[in-house]
Amino acid sequence: MFSKNLIKYSKSLHLKKNRFANHQFIVEGEKIVKEFIQSDNQQIFKLFAVQKFIEANLAIIKKKKIDVIEVSLTELAQISALNSPNEAVAIVKMQSHDINYNTININGALYLDNLQDPGNLGTIIRTADWFGFKEVLCSPNSVDVYNPKVIQATMGAILRVNVNYIEFLDLEANIKKTSPNFPIFGAVLNGNSIFKTNLKPGLIVIGNESQGISKHIVNHITFPITIPAQKNNGTESLNAACATAIICSEFFKHQNLI
């Protein structure tokens, strides 16, 4: 039943503190909810969906005995955190996955320092998946990956990319236990051209949208890299997600020799 208590609970998950108190988060939108309910690794606490969605996904809902509540679009809007609710909202159990240092050592990883925009984080996770970066690390003061806007912007990539929060210095210390010379690339304004840098697997540090990389991290960067710009263009920086996309693309190209 679509009860008042359930509406209240679902809406409470729009806030980080409630998500972490209950170890649950919400996933929205026809396409991404479908991916979540089909995934073998996700536990769905509740599924709110319009009739059309339920009919289209009846087999998997029955097979997994998902607790589904049929709602109208108006009812869906009552619990949605997005401007345009779309067919389904799922409440999903949080899971913790340890950082895979073996994967980092072999393929490299992204480190996001104080990233604040939910759309940027989600988009970066989507890009990371596209180019095969399976580990994304965030500073503890970065935006919460369980923010509904982040989940939405990943377009499902959150199911395939391992996201963890860790202080940079702790991460670096852990990596250096086995790889003392692990390269640390950092996107800065006055680094070497990324087009002229030997981009081997390493830690790729992306800074905050307006302030860039924190001071306590900058000194640890072994390869400062910059995306060259047209002279006299006037724009001071690229969007963080776009800069990350270009950087991931360049690393991918180098590592795949294409």
Place this chain on the structure above:
Amino acid sequence: MFSKNLIKYSKSLHLKKNRFANHQFIVEGEKIVKEFIQSDNQQIFKLFAVQKFIEANLAIIKKKKIDVIEVSLTELAQISALNSPNEAVAIVKMQSHDINYNTININGALYLDNLQDPGNLGTIIRTADWFGFKEVLCSPNSVDVYNPKVIQATMGAILRVNVNYIEFLDLEANIKKTSPNFPIFGAVLNGNSIFKTNLKPGLIVIGNESQGISKHIVNHITFPITIPAQKNNGTESLNAACATAIICSEFFKHQNLI
């Protein structure tokens, strides 16, 4: 005076039909409003700003005799179209700039087909400025460039990039009058690797966020290009603004031989 009528008028500009009826649009945020009032090419109808902003920009406000109204942050929130209003909102007169076919012929241009997300359009304009693409063309059904979220996401690049709306077939016909063999690149899912394509100046077509490039345009693409992905990654596509950033970066690299 911060009158009710003025609040009502300012808010009315959140809607496209009112922007075009009045030939005015709103610009928000400390940094970008500052760029607009400093620009010699912009006509400011009204400036709403907190005391701090006015003091910091008093010289230019006086020099240009800008009609400024001091407001509180709460008052600013009454007219703002953004979630977090920031120091200043300006009402600016729309200007029309013709498409510069000469620039297109020499440097190439972006064509955005049915792009819908305001953040994507703004971010693409910012990226275009970074890499020196001065002409951005949009299909008439794309999101309005004067949408406050678009202006915000350009981070000021809108002052330097010429954005126009035109049907693809009309644009193509105009270009081909002087350059019958002008290359038309299109970002598609099954094209040739962008990393292996000779990227000379041309028209670069980017499609809608979920549907890609329209059928009536696809047949006109002479160079279908694709951003390669890690095998078995699961993510079906990149965010449109990120894909455009990677494409612009590759074109920039080729044309600057770096």
